[in-house]
Amino acid sequence: HWIDRTVSIGYWLGEGYQGKGIMTRACKAVIHYLFEDCGLHRIEIRAAVDNLKSRRIAERLSFSLEGILRQCEWLGDRFTDHCVYALLQPEYMKEKTHSMNQPT
Numbered sequence: 001h002w003i004d005r006t007v008s009i010g011y012w013l014g015e016g017y018q019g020k021g022i023m024t025r026a027c028k029a030v031i032h033y034l035f036e037d038c039g040l041h042r043i044e045i046r047a048a049v050d051n052l053k054s055r056r057i058a059e060r061l062s063f064s065l066e067g068i069l070r071q072c073e074w075l076g077d078r079f080t081d082h083c084v085y086a087l088l089q090p091e092y093m094k095e096k097t098h099s100m101n102q103p104t
């Protein structure tokens with residue numbers, strides 16, 4: 001959404017490629033592109049509450065959990081709730097500056 005400078009990202013990886021840290025690295029690259037090249041202000045990630053692998057990616061990347069959307073997706077046999085995570089551009093810049101100042 002260009003007017004609000006917000007975007008939502010989602011991810012899906014082939015089974016043979018999961019559990020190697022690929023999606024976290026891919027998301028880092030996408031986040032860098034969206035904030036630093038596209039000039040966006042807010043990135044949102046939504047994950048089903050019981051999809052812990054997906055939620056861990058958002059949490060590892062310092063996204064904040066903003067709330068739960070109740071029964072917002074039909075899975076064929078039941079509704080599931082979604083966690084809404086977001087990262088703001090100033091938070092990203094602060095984290096980046098902080099990590100650059102850490103001793104290696």
Ligand SMILES: CC(C)(COP(=O)(O)OP(=O)(O)OC[C@H]1O[C@@H](n2cnc3c(N)ncnc32)[C@H](O)[C@@H]1OP(=O)(O)O)[C@@H](O)C(=O)NCCC(=O)NCCS
Binds near residue numbers: 024056
């Ligand atoms: C959710 C999904 C995208 C995660 O992809 P992924 O590449 O495995 O995720 P990550 O980048 O977080 O990988 C981290 C895992 O790799 C492991 N790993 C192995 N080597 C690693 C390395 N060199 N660096 C970092 N992590 C590494 C980590 O220990 C971690 O394991 P854990 O999940 O058991 O804690 C993938 O499981 C998927 O496509 N699932 C089906 C679709 C889906 O649910 N999509 C989300 C809808 S909201």
